[in-house]
Each structure stands twice: as C-alpha cells, then as structure tokens.
Amino acid sequence: MFETSASDRLALVTGTSTGIGAAIARQLLLCGWEVAGVARRSSAIEHDRYRHLAADLQDAPAAVAAIETAFGALLGESRWRRIGLVNNAASVAATGPVPRLDAAxxxxxxxVNVAMPLWLMGFVARHGPRGAAIRIVNLSSGAAVRAAPGLAAYCSSKAALRMAGMVFGAELDSPLRPADTPADLSILSYSPGVVDTEMQLASRSMSVEDFPWGGMFRDFAAQGLLVAPDLPAAEVVAYLESDGGERFAERKRG
Ligand SMILES: NC(=O)c1ccc[n+]([C@@H]2O[C@H](COP(=O)([O-])OP(=O)(O)OC[C@H]3O[C@@H](n4cnc5c(N)ncnc54)[C@H](OP(=O)(O)O)[C@@H]3O)[C@@H](O)[C@H]2O)c1
Incomplete structure (x- = not known):
C-alpha cells in the first residue's frame, strides 16, 4: 500500500516507464494530479504525487491481484472528485504471418492490449467514489481499422479495445449499469498518430518478411514525420480534465 497525498484528482496510467505513457504521467503531475503508474520496468519519474507499481500486464491474474492491492482502496477514497484511467500500455509482439503465430x-x-484494459475500466468504475467524474482514455491506433499484414494480433486487439469502450459506454445508459457506478463517466478512444517512441523503433526494426509495412515507418522517420510523445499526451490530459461530453467518443491526434 502507498501513502496518500493532498490532490483531489487521481489518474491510473499504464505504461509509464517510457513513451506516451511517461509523457502523460509527467503532464498530469504538472497539472496537479496524483498519478498511479504501472509498467514492468521502473519509472524515471520522481515526484511526491507519483507512485509506481511494477507489474506485468501479460499475466492477468497476477496483475489484477497486484493492482487491487496497490490501488483498490486508494481509488475508493472519498476525496477524489475526478478519476482518470489511461489504458496506454500495449504490446506489438506476436508479429508475422497468421499461420506462424504462437497461441501462448x-x-x-x-x-496487455485488451483483457487488462477492459478489466481496468470496470475496476475504476467499481471503486471510484460515486460522485467523482471518471474519464477513461483507451489508446487506439489506425491499426484498429486498417489491416496491416504481419500485425494480426496488434490490429485485432486494438479493434477489440475500441469496441470494448463502445460497449461499456452503451451499458452505462442501459439497465445494466450498476446503481453504484459513478454517473459522470465517459470514454475516449484516442489515436495518437505516428509518435517517436520505443514502439515505433520496434516497428522500424521488424523484418520485411514479418511486417511489410516496416518500410513505410522507416520512411516516416527519415522524413521527420514522427511527433514527440508530449503532443498526444497533451490531448489525453485535456480529455481527462474535460467535461467529457458523449459517453463514448473517438478522436485522432490534431
Ligand atoms: N508510437 C506510435 O506511433 C503509436 C501509434 C499508434 C498507437 N500507439 C499506441 O500508444 C500507446 C503507447 O505507445 P508507445 O509508442 O508509447 O509505446 P512504447 O514506447 O512501446 O511504451 C509502451 C509502454 O507500455 C508498457 N508495457 C508494455 N508491455 C507491458 C506489460 N506486459 N506490462 C506492463 N506494461 C507494459 C511499457 O513498459 P514496460 O516495457 O516497462 O513494461 C511502456 O511503458 C500504445 O497503446 C500504442 O498502441 C502508439
């Protein structure tokens, strides 16, 4: 269990060890939020309102237990008037032609890409104080709607996460919404564009046999078209601080 601090806004952000997640965590801290980060590696962020949980989202049962223990009671504290969840962590493993994919x-x-983010949406809705505004951002991708050869797992998991957010939004306006679920809850499926991170580096490093579109990403990098993680991070933070609007919305960067 972690000690508590004085903010009245708490964000749970996955994948804060690097990339877009680290930029989101830093910007939230600058805006006065308390941030709970999750990643396998540690975070370089040192701040009295930042707490880090080292957990592997590939192992759902262990990750669920660790997150419940670390953040369950914290989320339920009555002092929160606003809670954010950013489902940012994702994996581009399991690349290559479909007949070669390994089930495990x-x-x-x-x-990482679907089950834990979906569970986390329920986790914040279940634990968050009833009067708190809850904003959820699911990091999406053009890959959720465009078929990239060699990326069946990534594309299909991003499509599944997008739909999971849509279904949860629909449930909130249906008889399925539990009476104790915070009323002011909205969800954004957000595509950050082509961002200069480790994930982009991995995309450029894949073999042409496994990922024929790798050349396109190498061209983007050569032309200086990648943006810094701070740009999408600012848009994610703006949504977390917003009135929310529709139950479920979709946006691309810019
Ligand atoms: N970069 C782009 O151009 C781009 C484009 C479209 C969409 N996106 C989306 O934006 C989000 C962030 O991407 P990014 O480019 O910032 O990725 P990144 O640089 O690869 O960072 C991914 C983060 O997720 C964490 N993570 C990965 N596997 C994990 C696991 N098993 N358990 C816990 N944490 C895990 C990593 O931490 P550890 O390795 O320490 O665990 C890291 O902090 C992703 O959802 C991605 O699909 C990115």
Missing amino acids: ELVRVYS
Whole structure:
C-alpha cells in the first residue's frame, strides 16, 4: 500500500516507464494530479504525487491481484472528485504471418492490449467514489481499422479495445449499469498518430518478411514525420480534465 497525498484528482496510467505513457504521467503531475503508474520496468519519474507499481500486464491474474492491492482502496477514497484511467500500455509482439503465430504469445498480447484494459475500466468504475467524474482514455491506433499484414494480433486487439469502450459506454445508459457506478463517466478512444517512441523503433526494426509495412515507418522517420510523445499526451490530459461530453467518443491526434 502507498501513502496518500493532498490532490483531489487521481489518474491510473499504464505504461509509464517510457513513451506516451511517461509523457502523460509527467503532464498530469504538472497539472496537479496524483498519478498511479504501472509498467514492468521502473519509472524515471520522481515526484511526491507519483507512485509506481511494477507489474506485468501479460499475466492477468497476477496483475489484477497486484493492482487491487496497490490501488483498490486508494481509488475508493472519498476525496477524489475526478478519476482518470489511461489504458496506454500495449504490446506489438506476436508479429508475422497468421499461420506462424504462437497461441501462448497471442494470449499474452491480448492480456496487455485488451483483457487488462477492459478489466481496468470496470475496476475504476467499481471503486471510484460515486460522485467523482471518471474519464477513461483507451489508446487506439489506425491499426484498429486498417489491416496491416504481419500485425494480426496488434490490429485485432486494438479493434477489440475500441469496441470494448463502445460497449461499456452503451451499458452505462442501459439497465445494466450498476446503481453504484459513478454517473459522470465517459470514454475516449484516442489515436495518437505516428509518435517517436520505443514502439515505433520496434516497428522500424521488424523484418520485411514479418511486417511489410516496416518500410513505410522507416520512411516516416527519415522524413521527420514522427511527433514527440508530449503532443498526444497533451490531448489525453485535456480529455481527462474535460467535461467529457458523449459517453463514448473517438478522436485522432490534431
Ligand atoms: N508510437 C506510435 O506511433 C503509436 C501509434 C499508434 C498507437 N500507439 C499506441 O500508444 C500507446 C503507447 O505507445 P508507445 O509508442 O508509447 O509505446 P512504447 O514506447 O512501446 O511504451 C509502451 C509502454 O507500455 C508498457 N508495457 C508494455 N508491455 C507491458 C506489460 N506486459 N506490462 C506492463 N506494461 C507494459 C511499457 O513498459 P514496460 O516495457 O516497462 O513494461 C511502456 O511503458 C500504445 O497503446 C500504442 O498502441 C502508439
């Protein structure tokens, strides 16, 4: 268990060890939020309102237990008037042609990219104080709607996460919404564009046999078209601080 601090806004952000997640966590801290980060590696962020949980989202049962223990009671504290969840962590493993994909690796990718984000949406809705505004951002991708050869696991998992957010939004306006679920809850499926991170580096490093579109990403990098993680991070933070609007919305960066 972690000690508490004085903010009245708490964000749970996955994948804060690097990339877009680290930029989101830093910007939230600058805006006065308390941030709970999750990643396998540690975070370089040192701040009295930042707490870090080292957990592997590939192992759903262990990750669920660790997150419940670390953040369950914290989320339920009555002082929160606003809670954010950013489902940012994702894996681009299990690449290559469909006939060569390994079942165990597919399960791990789906755990990180779909199962844990979906469970986390329920987690914040279940634990968050009833009067708090809850804003959820699911990091999406053009890959959720465009078929990239060699990326069946990544594309299909991003499509599944997008739909999971849509279904949860629909449930909130249906008889399925539990009476104790915070009323002011909205969800954004957000595509950050082509961002200069480790994930982009991995995309450029894949073999042409496994990922024929790798050349396109190498061209983007050569032309200086990648943006810094701070740009999408600012848009994610703006949504977390917003009135929310529709139950479910979709946006691309810019
Ligand atoms: N970069 C782009 O151009 C781009 C484009 C479209 C969409 N996106 C989306 O934006 C999000 C962030 O991407 P990014 O480019 O910032 O990725 P990144 O640089 O690869 O960072 C991914 C983060 O997720 C964490 N993570 C990965 N596997 C994990 C696991 N098993 N357990 C816990 N944490 C795990 C990593 O931490 P550890 O390795 O320490 O665990 C890291 O902090 C992703 O959802 C991605 O699909 C990115």
